[in-house]
Amino acid sequence: MARQPTEATRTDRPPEAAPTALEIAGLSVRYGSRGVIDGLDLAIGRSEIFGLLGPNGSGKTTLVRAICKRVKPSAGRIRISGENNTKRSALRRVGLVPQEIALYPHLTVRENLMTFGRLSGLSHRQTAKILDFVVEATRLTRHLDDAVHTLSGGWKRRANIAAALLHGPSLLILDEPTVGVDIGARNALHTVIRNLGRSGLAVLLTTHDLDQAQALCSRVGFLRDGKLSPVGRPADLLKDAFDSKCELLVDLYEPARSKTRDMLKRLGFSSRHLGLEWSRMIDTSVDAQAGLTDALHRTDLRIKEIRFREPDLDSLFVKLTGEDGRS
Known part of the structure; x- marks a missing residue:
């Protein structure tokens, strides 16, 4: 894959000397009397994909808007590749x-990209x-001359990403990039995102x-x-939260009755997928596993x-929020 012509490569600056792609320090955002973001700190390095x-409603969209200077913080600073985002x-x-x-649905992918390039200066x-x-x-080559409205959801999202890359950014923000695409398109988009990270681009990924x-x-x-807490490598966060425990999942053909649901909750189970999965x-x-599975079979x-x-x-996610992260 071709390397993106970033600022670092244009000046022959060694990667280790390049500034952090995104640095947020003490960021607070309020809407009237309501605080949405409170003293948030975050740094994302080059070639890093940060999730x-x-x-819902936790402030992810507000944070993205603050980075892009579409909402004014009440405190703190945001730097992009070492420069204030002001x-x-x-x-x-x-x-x-x-x-x-x-994208413009009745234009081809090529026409869209040429248009967005000119709009970006x-x-x-x-x-x-x-x-x-x-x-x-x-990997859009074979669809360059196809009208956008004829493309599947996955190819439209690739074209959306391509349009955001035209001006050579050092930070790419992806907001739910695989919503509404099938599993094959999702996996293909994952490959695209990984390769962008390997090319030196920093990626901020918001996703459910x-x-x-x-x-x-x-x-x-x-x-x-x-x-923003906790923050870290997924493996480290899981080790800290669960140590050596495993997760027991019970899939049901139909939701449990009221009394049985109460019993499951007393046993420490939480419900997902409209009550068809408990964990x-x-x-x-x-011994611990056998005892609990025997008890479940007696219900x-x-x-x-x-x-x-x-x-x-x-x-x-369930442990931290009490909500099903996949719903």
Whole structure:
């Protein structure tokens, strides 16, 4: 894959001397009397894919808007590649890919990219020159001359990413990049995102797909009550939260009755998927597992499957928020 012509490569600056792609210090944002973000700190390095996680309404969109200078903080600072985001030159280092497809549907992919290149301030010649890079990076070659409205959701999202890369950003913000795409397109987009990170680009990924976050991100952070905590490598966060425990999952053919639901909650189970899946953490000892599974089989539950697995980010999401991260 071709390397993106970033500021670092243009000046032959060694990677270790390059500034942090995104640095946020003491950021607070208020809407009237309501605090949305409270003293938030975050740094994202070059080539890092960082996952921003959190329940609906936790402030993820507000944080993205603050980075892009679309909302004014009440305190703190944001730097992009070493420059305050109050400067136009800093904001030009950000590529934003919104959740909604932001393309002209009746234009071809090529026409869209040429249009967005010119809108971003590039000349026709500059846009044509960078086009090869963004097309290769997103693997769009065979769809360049297709009208956007004829493309599947996955190819539209690739074109959306390509448009955000045209001006050579050092930070790419992806807001739910795989919403509404099938599993094949999702996996293909994962490959695109990984390759962008390897090319030197920093990626801030907001997602409710916790499997995606665990597969792609070197670090993740949970935004709750205006603060980003915990933050770290997924494996480290899971070790800290669950130690050596495993997760017991019970899949049902139909939701449990009221009294049985109460019993499951007393046993420490939490419900997911509209009451068709229940889970709890359990010691890995054979006796503990056998005792609990025997107790479940003695209930009136219509059990489809009982299984054990290693805790994942969805397990941690439930532990931190009490909500199902996949719903």
